[in-house]
Amino acid sequence: MKTYKNSMHLTFEALSVNESFARVAVAAFATQLDPTLEEIADIKTAVSEAVTNSVIHGYEEKGGKIYIDCSFEDKTLDISIKDEGKGIENIDRAREPMFTTRPECERSGMGFTFMELFMDGLEVLSEKDNGTTVKMRKIIGKAE
Numbered sequence: 001m002k003t004y005k006n007s008m009h010l011t012f013e014a015l016s017v018n019e020s021f022a023r024v025a026v027a028a029f030a031t032q033l034d035p036t037l038e039e040i041a042d043i044k045t046a047v048s049e050a051v052t053n054s055v056i057h058g059y060e061e062k063g064g065k066i067y068i069d070c071s072f073e074d075k076t077l078d079i080s081i082k083d084e085g086k087g088i089e090n091i092d093r094a095r096e097p098m099f100t101t102r103p104e105c106e107r108s109g110m111g112f113t114f115m116e117l118f119m120d121g122l123e124v125l126s127e128k129d130n131g132t133t134v135k136m137r138k139i140i141g142k143a144e
Helices: 018-032 036-059 113-118
Strands: 006-011 065-071 075-082 121-127 132-139
Touching: 006 018, 006 036, 018 036, 018 065, 018 075, 018 132, 036 065, 036 113, 113 121
Parallel strands: none
Antiparallel strands: 006 065, 065 075, 075 132, 121 132
16 A cells, blocks of 8 residues: 655744634645544644744744644644744643633633644643744544
8 A cells, every 4th residue: 555645844924813824724735634624623723722822922922933844644644833932941831721821911721732632642842942842643534
């Protein structure tokens, strides 16, 4: 059986208006795997949360670049979303439901919780003053 592989790379400005662009671009890339509407919605939600975290928390809405790498092999989609922002001091604490470092922005603190809920794998790599990389995995057709 032939292995089906593909990849893409996006770089864009860390602006809130680009969050919808990022999620649609990743969803469009993922359509090659023939996902269900629910799987597409899961991917879009997770990408939205990761990009929003980069804009709001990583760069504190002061601008920068966000890098997205997507690849798949057969039915496994891997998504990496990276910023070069301020990083996360305590990743375990940041992953707790309802935790936010910016309550004044009326943030819910559920970003990582949603990413974990909607994806099949989540890894968060971060270093203070050196940015954050969120790696997510989605297995398409798992419910079949």
